Amino acid sequence: MSGRKSRNKGQRREREFAKIIQGERIPLSGAVGGRFGNDVEGLGLRFEVKARKKGFQTLYKWLEDEREKPDALALKADRKDWLVVMKLEKLLELMGLNEK
Structure with missing residues (x-):
């Protein structure tokens, strides 16, 4: 899978998971650290989403x-x-x- 397709697939999965847990996808996830270091926040937890x-x-x-x-x-x-x-x-x- 090309880089762009892989990135888009990852972002789709992040949005899907965030919606299910009534959470929020973190903008720039993976691009910078700190508060933007994980993919999704919700249920009082920070998640890395892998697909x-x-x-x-x-x-x-x-x-x-x-x-x-x-x-x-x-x-x-x-x-x-x-x-x-x-x-x-x-x-x-x-x-x-x-x-x-």
Whole structure:
């Protein structure tokens, strides 16, 4: 994907996510640091938004495991902080919001 198409796709995803969480896309996100360092703010959190055509397949597979049916994944690499991955629907439920 060319640079412009990739940038446009990223901005579309940022706007889409900001709308879902009733948040705000940060102008110039990624171009400058500080208060403009992240892509979206909402729910009292700052988000980096990543979109890949076929990325994150293993994460999706783990979340969609029919036998386990997890609400979230807890992930940790050696000498790194814990990460939690969950479906947006579950986050909104926990925050007391309904996805629209």
